Amino acid sequence: MKHLRQDMKRLSLFFLSGIVLAGLSLYGHRENPWNRLNSALRDPEAFDGRLIDLFVFPRIECLQPDGFQVSLRDGSVMKVHSDTAGLHPGDWINLKAWFHKDGTLTAQSVAIAKNQKYKIGFSLFPPILVVVLWFIVFRWNRASKQFEPRQNA
Amino acid sequence: MPDLVTHLAVNHLLRNLTEIRQESCSAPERVLFYAGTLLPDVTSRSIAILFPASITWTLAFHTPAGSIILAVLFSQFMKSGTRNRSFCNIAAGSLLHYLLDTFQKTSTPVFFWLFPFSWKDCGIPLFDPGDLIPWIPVWLVILLVWEGLRIFVKSKRPAANSR
Numbered sequence: 001m002k003h004l005r006q007d008m009k010r011l012s013l014f015f016l017s018g019i020v021l022a023g024l025s026l027y028g029h030r031e032n033p034w035n036r037l038n039s040a041l042r043d044p045e046a047f048d049g050r051l052i053d054l055f056v057f058p059r060i061e062c063l064q065p066d067g068f069q070v071s072l073r074d075g076s077v078m079k080v081h082s083d084t085a086g087l088h089p090g091d092w093i094n095l096k097a098w099f100h101k102d103g104t105l106t107a108q109s110v111a112i113a114k115n116q117k118y119k120i121g122f123s124l125f126p127p128i129l130v131v132v133l134w135f136i137v138f139r140w141n142r143a144s145k146q147f148e149p150r151q152n153a
Numbered sequence: 154m155p156d157l158v159t160h161l162a163v164n165h166l167l168r169n170l171t172e173i174r175q176e177s178c179s180a181p182e183r184v185l186f187y188a189g190t191l192l193p194d195v196t197s198r199s200i201a202i203l204f205p206a207s208i209t210w211t212l213a214f215h216t217p218a219g220s221i222i223l224a225v226l227f228s229q230f231m232k233s234g235t236r237n238r239s240f241c242n243i244a245a246g247s248l249l250h251y252l253l254d255t256f257q258k259t260s261t262p263v264f265f266w267l268f269p270f271s272w273k274d275c276g277i278p279l280f281d282p283g284d285l286i287p288w289i290p291v292w293l294v295i296l297l298v299w300e301g302l303r304i305f306v307k308s309k310r311p312a313a314n315s316r
Contacts, residue, residue: 010229010236017226024213024222024269032209033262033272055261056205073205094260111260114283120202122289123157127195130161130187137184141232148232149181 037072040099048101051108057116060091067107070095082107092116155253155282157191162292164190164249169299181235182242188227189246193220193254216268220247257282 037054040047058070058078067081070093080097081104087093092113097105138147168186197215201208213219221244228240255264258281262274 006233010233013225014229017222017229020222021213021219021226024216024219025210027269028212028216029209031272032212034209036209038206053261055259055263056201056208096260109260111258112283114281115286116283118286119156119283122286123194123199126157126161126187127191130184130191133184134188137181144233145230146232147230149235 044101047099050099052097052099054095057092058095060087060089060093062089063087079104080107082110155257155285157194158289159285159292160190160250160253161187162296163253164246165296167249182238185239185242186246189224189243190250192223192247193250196223216265217248217251218268256280
């Protein structure tokens, strides 16, 4: 009876936290304060002149006399009107820019994301380490569907 | 976000400082704490790097409220009787992750620590996370020296007690 009650509590918390997480995720998606490029490109007239956040690693493709071109993660390339001092082709940047309905941008601020490649590269190791440590220390019990510490842990 | 090596190193050292007077510490609890340290970035930023359009969907997972709920969810996979401590360790790791994130510079507001009640950006811009990369070997040396000292002190302790 006690086991049944514990299992019910576990199951309830499992589903409740899942539902709350889904709700938070939906709320974050709908109400976030960022103006995103995807939304602007879907409705260029409505977003004309608005400030857009581009922070998921746009990369400078080439410099031009009046600005530069950035390539986005989806493979598309956009023209950005900006001062190019200190910028180089291949730089990863955080960009805040005004959107224009012709599909170009005018930069408000450009910040180079320093050592971005190395940051992502180094960040691959800790999750691998923790997964390895996890299975050294815990074992999965199929019957009770839970992780249990190993005897020698 | 600072890189995950820096996150793990800082949290490891902070955890060691709090356990400095304890005789032994539980390995499972430490691993849960480390998992909690990585959880905010693994559940949000890494997915956004792979699938940029998902960033608004995973935004909630990189907030204290989201991490606490994730800790509740993950602790349900742990052994009965250890779930509360599992929750505390995962949540503590995640919250210390945010403490470090708070001090980084970004051009876009991303530190929504009061989510879902407010969209106020709670960042205090002190350092550029890119500047920390060259310091990774230093963290690793500090960790090695620290762990070496801990093992040395532990190995000496039984001899001192037996006298």
